[in-house]
Amino acid sequence: MSDCYIGVDVGGTKVAVAVLADGELGRRSMKATEAADADSLIDEICALVDSVISPEVRAVGVGVPSVVDFEAGRIRTSVNVSLADLPLRDVLAERIGLPVFIDNDATVAALAEAAPTGEVEVDNLVMFTVGTGVGGGIVIGGRAYRGASGAAAELGHTIVAADLEGGAPEAGAFPQRGSLESMAAGRALDHLAAAAAERDPESALGRLRAGGTEVDGHHAVEAAKDGDEVAIGLLGMLGERLGIGIANMINALDPDVVAIGGGVSTAGDLLLEPARRAASAYVLPGVGTKTEIRLSRHGPTAGVLGAAILAKQELTRREEGR
DSSP states (O other), X not given: OOOEEEEXXXXXXXXXXXXXXXXXXXXXXXXXXXXXXXXHHHHHHHHHXXXXXXXXXXXXXEEESEEEETTTTEEEEESSSXXXXXXXXXXXXXXXXXXXXXXXXXXXXXXXXXXXXXXXXXXXXXXXXXXXXXXXXXXXXXXXXXXXXXXXXXXXXXXXSXXXXXXXXXXOSSSOTTBHHHHHSHHHHHHHHHHHHHHOTTSHHHHHHHTTOOOOHHHHHHHHXXXXXXXXXXXXXXXXXXXXXXXXXXXXXXXXXEEEESGGGGGTHHHHHHHHHHHHHHSOTTSSTTOEEEEOSSGGGHHHHHHHHHHHHHHHHHHHTX
């Protein structure tokens, strides 16, 4: 029988799960999360794992939108989920009865994007996941880069729009004002869409609002795909903001690939092309000459695929180390 690995992708609004067997990812199951506390969220994760577990499953990988102490399997802090100061790896392993490995959700998505395929192998990659928040993952030399304490790479919390005229502004709550997450995440698009609906009553978003719909970023993406100019402008603005963050990472790391994933990336070229234009304007000439800026190859499955790859890699490494 084939060895199988379960991948779990925990987001701010949903939890998804899928099984990786013989290099093929099975159907993704997803549940909107209503968890108000850590215990409830853990229950939701375990219930989804139980729904796909089988005797062939050898390990479980979990991607979470959190600052993770990878070696300890511990959640330090989170912004969009109710997890903090928690030994999540050990808690889940005890509940599930299998080896469990925990990492940042964008890091596991980066592992999926850099995994060898029939295409050219990617050695150095930066991943931006644009969903409820903005996550980041870095692969260097084919291995996930986790930094000195296992907590890299929180790219959404890099500052892209601070007013430094009078020195550093007073810090506030996370995401900080001027951070990439505050400017380019799905929640930022929600605010942009709601404001545009009020400002432009004749637009597609304005008509939705007039009909009693609470307009958000999902409506903006759909309206933009349908050709509404106001919504297209919002995606362009979000893409340009993201492009500044991309430029910073290209200037710092000169990667082979910058991949954009997460729920907002379903906007496709409406997000990608403005991001490319802005990034190219802010990358130092001579840097990033080989960098490809593209959408995630795996789309919404990158998180579960990367989590399953994490489980396979880390279980293999553990066994080889014996």
